[in-house]
Amino acid sequence: MNINQLRAGRGLALPFTKAARSNGDLESGGQRLPTIRGVPDGLRNHFIAMCGEFVGTVLFLYFALSGCQVANSIPSSAGLTVAQTGSNPQQLQYIALCFGFSLAVNAWVFFRISGGLFNPAVTIGMCLIGALPWVRGVLLFFTQLLGGIAAAALVSCMFPGPLNVQTKLGGGTTRVQGLFIEMILTAQLVFTIFMLAAEKHKGTFMAPVGIGLSLFMAELTGIYFTGGSLNPARSFGPAVVNHTFFSYHWIYWIGPILGSIVAAGFYKFIKMLEYETANPDQDTDHAERVEERKGPLMDAGMNEADAHPVAAQLADRDTGAGGDGHDSDGRAMAKGKGRESREMDGLGMNGGRFR
Incomplete structure (x- = not known):
């Protein structure tokens, strides 16, 4: 069950919100106060x-x-x-x-x-x-x-x-x-x-x-x-x-x-x-992502020896692109790809430009 997906006739609608109207929609935005839309996001x-x-x-x-x-x-x-x-x-x-x-x-x-x-x-x-x-x-x-x-x-x-x-x-x-x-x-x-x-x-x-x-x-x-x-x-x-x-x-x-x-x-x-380069691939979650990536590659006919490095590269690319918020630069350096310092395009943790 998705608690963010509202259902008609269930739950308690907050007063002064769109969800409280008899003809109001029950999307998640209906829970918001009407005046909140005019407040700057920051x-x-x-x-x-x-x-x-x-x-x-x-x-x-x-x-x-x-x-x-x-x-x-x-x-x-x-x-x-x-x-x-x-x-x-x-x-x-x-x-x-x-x-x-x-x-x-x-x-x-x-x-x-x-x-x-x-x-x-x-x-x-x-x-x-x-x-x-x-x-x-x-x-x-x-x-x-x-x-x-x-x-x-x-x-x-x-x-x-x-x-x-x-x-x-x-x-x-x-x-x-x-x-x-x-x-x-x-x-x-x-x-x-x-x-x-x-x-x-x-x-x-x-x-x-x-x-x-x-x-x-x-x-x-x-x-x-x-x-x-x-x-x-x-x-x-x-x-x-x-x-x-x-x-x-x-x-x-x-x-x-x-x-x-x-x-x-x-x-x-x-x-x-x-420090990421001192002990690359130390996280079990990274190993699990590699295994998840390796399965479809082997199903497509690639042998395990060739599938593993490709799966590792795909897992690094996912994490580096913000797949789960992990930083993969250390692994990239360990594989000889180099590492560059960069600023995040968007806001990171708690609104900061954290890398």
Whole structure:
């Protein structure tokens, strides 16, 4: 069943749309508000991305912070609170799982709407590598901060007791140590996003799963020492709701932003070295495309030895032409075809001219 193909007499028509009229057509365009057609596409797309990023950030942080609230508030079997007993590995693992799974699910859902970033540091990194226009990046930056505040407010309203999810230094961590912990962990997360969401596995299930696992691993390391923020919106929201800003709150801004800059610098470095040529044909999806292409060639009478290189060339041509958004320049170089730098004719990921 195609949910985009509307059927007469089924579903609920939104008021003031063409679909609500008795004689209106039921094409997908009938769902649009009449006034939306007069809005420039650029402005409309920015608004759509902001809406998606706000809702996605709220959902991501709501489930992550609510899990953190449970872990930090629920008493032990002896009736003691976490403040009385101190942190334990099970508590830290539970929080890390909440953040990792929440990011994976919501990034999967909102990727096609806004990119599923949910993090001002990630937004800055995407702008630095050219995957996101700076205008869109600025709009999403402030939208994510608002989403962090809204998520923290929802957790504070819905769960009993004080909001107990604010990031703070622990385990004797100094401010300088906390700054570098946040920087390194954020750099690892942002670089994972570059390589999965902006490169080979863009739009597949591998990207959100890998990103969620990356956050889970970073949280395991950072929660005890810094609270595992890696995200200015995650620290800013609870601080606003609690009306409490620690004197070292700045590390939850500077650390992630520096980490994003480090990740962007290394990513641009390996792109300049044309890393794709170091290990060509490493993706299983490319091998599957080659096999799909090889079948019809062999059915037409071509032997397998001749069909394989032809099928590989066809698969490279498909991906290079935007068949699934993958970049095949590395494979082309490995086959001696050379590689040229070019700018995309249209807008790439999130409206940027990303290559």
